[in-house]
Each structure stands twice: as C-alpha cells, then as structure tokens.
Amino acid sequence: MRRLRVGTRKSQLATTQTGDVVAALKKERPDLDIETVEIVTRGDQILDVSLSKVGGKGLFVSEIEKALQEGVIDLAVHSAKDVPAILAQGLVIGAIPTREDARDLLIVKHGQSLLELPEGARVGTSSLRRRAQLLAIRPDLEIVSLRGNIDTRLRKLQDLDAIVLAAAGIRRMGWLTENRVSTTGVAYEATPLTPFECVPAAGQGALAIECREQDTEVRELLAALHDREAARCVTAERAFLAEVGGSCQVPVGAYATPSFSRLNLTAMLADASGNVVLRGALMGEDARELGRELAARMLASGGDRLLSMVGEV
Ligand SMILES: NCc1[nH]cc(CCC(=O)O)c1CC(=O)O
Numbered sequence: 263m264r265r266l267r268v269g270t271r272k273s274q275l276a277t278t279q280t281g282d283v284v285a286a287l288k289k290e291r292p293d294l295d296i297e298t299v300e301i302v303t304r305g306d307q308i309l310d311v312s313l314s315k316v317g318g319k320g321l322f323v324s325e326i327e328k329a330l331q332e333g334v335i336d337l338a339v340h341s342a343k344d345v346p347a348i349l350a351q352g353l354v355i356g357a358i359p360t361r362e363d364a365r366d367l368l369i370v371k372h373g374q375s376l377l378e379l380p381e382g383a384r385v386g387t388s389s390l391r392r393r394a395q396l397l398a399i400r401p402d403l404e405i406v407s408l409r410g411n412i413d414t415r416l417r418k419l420q421d422l423d424a425i426v427l428a429a430a431g432i433r434r435m436g437w438l439t440e441n442r443v444s445t446t447g448v449a450y451e452a453t454p455l456t457p458f459e460c461v462p463a464a465g466q467g468a469l470a471i472e473c474r475e476q477d478t479e480v481r482e483l484l485a486a487l488h489d490r491e492a493a494r495c496v497t498a499e500r501a502f503l504a505e506v507g508g509s510c511q512v513p514v515g516a517y518a519t520p521s522f523s524r525l526n527l528t529a530m531l532a533d534a535s536g537n538v539v540l541r542g543a544l545m546g547e548d549a550r551e552l553g554r555e556l557a558a559r560m561l562a563s564g565g566d567r568l569l570s571m572v573g574e575v
Pocket residue numbers: 341342343344412426427428429430431465466467468469
C-alpha cells in the first residue's frame with residue numbers, strides 16, 4: 263500500500279475530526295504511512311460575508327475536491343453537511359462513519375431555554391435554516407449574523423444572549439458535558455433543540471470521507487469505517503437536498519432515523535423570515551427514493567413557491 267495523504271480544512275473542528283479518522287485508519291492498518299494535508303478553503307478566508315451571499319457551503323469543499331481529483335490527496339474528511347448534494351466529477355463518498363448527535367444546540371449566556379429567552383433576545387446564527395425555525399417559534403427574537411469557526415462563534419456569545427451550533431461539533435471537540443459547553447475560560451448552559459423544533463441540516467452530525475471513484479485500494483480501506491445505518495440516513499437526507507436543489511442559500515432541513523427495516527425522514531422548507539415553515543415526513547425502504555419522494559411531495563404542496571421567494575429576502 264502506498265502512502266496515504268488525507269486532506270482536511272484547517273479549522274480546529276476539521277483537524278480534530280480528521281485526527282479521529284486517521285486514528286481509526288491506523289488502528290485498522292498499522293502498516294500505513296498516513297500524512298495529513300491542511301487546505302485553506304475560500305470559505306475559511308471569506309469570513310465577513312454571510313455564506314448564503316458568497317455562494318454557499320460548497321466553498322469549503324471545492325478546493326479539497328480539486329486536490330482529490332489532481333491526486334494531491336487520496337481522501338478527504340468532511341462534515342457531511344458541508345458536502346454539496348452533487349460531488350465533483352470522479353469522486354465518491356467512500357465512507358460515512360457512525361453519526362454523532364444530529365441536533366442543533368441552543369447555547370445561552372444566562373441558562374434559559376428557547377421559550378424563556380427575554381423578549382427581543384439576540385441570537386447568533388447565519389444559517390437560514392436555523393433562523394427560519396427559531397423565528398417560527400419566537401418571532402420577537404433578533405437574529406444576528408454569526409460566522410467563523412465554532413471556537414470563534416462561541417467567543418461571540420459574549421455579546422449576545424444565545425447562539426445555535428450543531429451539538430456534534432462541540433461534542434467532538436470535547437467541549438460538551440451533559441448540558442454544559444465549556445472551553446478555555448468560558449462555560450455556558452446548552453439545550454438541544456428537538457428535530458420538531460429545528461429540523462437539522464442534511465448530514466448534520468455525520469462525517470463524509472470522500473475519495474476517487476477509481477481508487478479501489480482506498481475504497482476497500484474506507485469500507486472498514488463505514489456505518490451502514492448512518493449512511494442510509496444521510497443518503498435519504500442528501501437525496502432530499504439534491505431534489506430541492508439545496509445549498510445553504512435555501513432554508514432547508516432533512517433528518518432521517520432508522521425505524522426497523524425502514525427509514526423515517528422529516529424535512530423542512532421555509533422562507534427566511536420563518537413566516538412560512540413547511541414540514542413533511544415520510545417513511546420508506548429505499549433511502550434515495552424516500553428523499554426524492556418527500557422532496558417531490560413538498561415541492562408540489564407549496565415548497566416550490568417558497569424556494570422561488572428565497573432570492574427576495
Ligand atoms: N457549517 C459549519 C459546520 N459544519 C459542520 C458543523 C458541525 C458538525 C457537524 O454537523 O457534523 C459546523 C458548525 C455548526 O454548524 O455548528
């Protein structure tokens with residue numbers, strides 16, 4: 263086996279996640295020579311503009327995909343929710359490891375729940391999906407744009423009443439114990455938002471390891487890290503996303519859970535103000551088909567009009 267080069271973004275979360283995957287690979291194959299290659303993406307460089315304005319989450323992934331295509335790296339570890347619905351030419355998701363908590367976490371400065379936050383409280387998030395769903399429950403909130411890595415965002419809570427982050431990232435960093443988020447010098451109370459309050463983003467909480475389609479050696483190696491159940495759920499969610507044409511310019515959520523041999527998929531489409539939140543749920547056997555079918559039904563029952571309004575917000 264040749265030497266393996268693993269690509270990662272440079273953020274603390276990305277390098278931690280990549281470190282976990284590299285450790286798992288080394289355990290599987292102690293003989294491998296594995297090198298980590300840090301790649302600075304445009305998404306990491308442009309921090310002063312909201313993602314929905316600069317072209318979406320693909321910005322975190324496209325440079326890394328190029329490095330894969332060119333053979334500069336052999337595999338890349340992504341947060342599954344940052345991976346666009348359609349991959350670059352010649353690339354595949356070689357493995358989806360066991361999923362972490364998929365929920366969003368409301369992290370509050372003074373320990374209240376979403377319903378207890380004071381009138382007009384300032385809540386930081388740049389995600390249109392989170393914004394719409396928070397405003398649907400609490401229209402009085404002032405949603406403040408918040409970008410940067412999760413460590414940066416946690417620091418910005420200093421000037422706000424609450425922020426929303428994915429539970430998975432905080433947990434993987436080792437900063438979440440019970441309902442408490444603590445990192446250097448700060449500790450805050452946190453409450454998970456249920457998927458009924460806030461449908462998570464497609465793939466949230468899961469990692470996606472991308473590689474070249476033709477690279478059978480790497481694909482065989484990655485099969486050892488694959489979690490079939492997590493992959494089925496993420497596949498259904500991503501099929502929904504692909505069908506609605508979603509990037510993070512659209513408030514869209516999709517979350518699947520296994521239910522015996524079937525999957526239960528819940529999805530959400532909204533306008534950015536949270537005035538209209540369309541939810542749907544469907545069960546099915548085939549993950550891809552389920553995602554497509556729920557998307558088709560929700561688009562047909564008003565979702566298509568919601569999506570066409572998004573540019574106007
Ligand atoms: N877009 C940034 C991003 N990509 C993945 C995660 C969290 C970890 C995950 O969902 O696996 C985050 C931060 C956040 O939304 O809080």
